[in-house]
Amino acid sequence: PDIALIAGYNRQAQPVGQGYVLGAELTLPLFDRNQSAVREAEALQSGVDGLLQAIERTLRGEVAQAHARLTALLEERERFSQAVRTDAILRAALAGYREGEVSLVELLDARRAVVAAALRKLELDLAVRLADVALRQSTGALE
Numbered sequence: 001p002d003i004a005l006i007a008g009y010n011r012q013a014q015p016v017g018q019g020y021v022l023g024a025e026l027t028l029p030l031f032d033r034n035q036s037a038v039r040e041a042e043a044l045q046s047g048v049d050g051l052l053q054a055i056e057r058t059l060r061g062e063v064a065q066a067h068a069r070l071t072a073l074l075e076e077r078e079r080f081s082q083a084v085r086t087d088a089i090l091r092a093a094l095a096g097y098r099e100g101e102v103s104l105v106e107l108l109d110a111r112r113a114v115v116a117a118a119l120r121k122l123e124l125d126l127a128v129r130l131a132d133v134a135l136r137q138s139t140g141a142l143e
Contacts, residue, residue: 003024004026004027005024005025006022006023006024006025007022007023009021063138063139066135066138067135069131069135070132070134070135073124073127073131074128077121081121084121089110090111090114092110093106093111094107
C-alpha cells in the first residue's frame with residue numbers, strides 16, 4: 001500500500017478564517033495482484049528466450065560448419081596421400097637418370113614435384129589441425 005502525508009496552510013474567507021491542515025492518505029489496492037509486474041516479467045522472459053534460441057541456432061551453425069570443414073579437409077588429405085606416391089616418382093627419375101634415359105632437367109623437375117607434394121601435404125596437415133582447433137573452440141571443449 002502507498003502512504004502519503006499532506007501538510008499545509010489553509011486560509012478561508014468565512015467562518016474559521018485561517019489555519020493549518022494536516023492529512024494522511026493510505027491507498028489500499030483491493031484487486032491488484034501485481035498483474036503489470038507479472039506481464040512485464042513475462043515479456044522480459046519472452047525476450048530472453050528469443051535471444052537464447054538465436055544464440056543456440058548460431059552456435060549449432062558454427063559447430064556444423066566447423067565439423068563439415070574438418071571432415072572435408074580430412075577426406076582431401078586422405079585422397080592426396082593415396083594419390084601421390086612421391087617415393088615412386090623419385091626412384092623412377094633417379095633410375096632413368098642413371099641409365100641415361102632421363103636428363104638432369106627432368107630429374108630436377110621430378111625432385112621439384114616431390115618437394116611441392118610434400119609442401120602440399122604439410123599445408124593440408126596444418127589446415128586439418130586448425131580446423132580441429134576451430135571445431136573444439138566452437139563446441140566449448142577448448143577455452
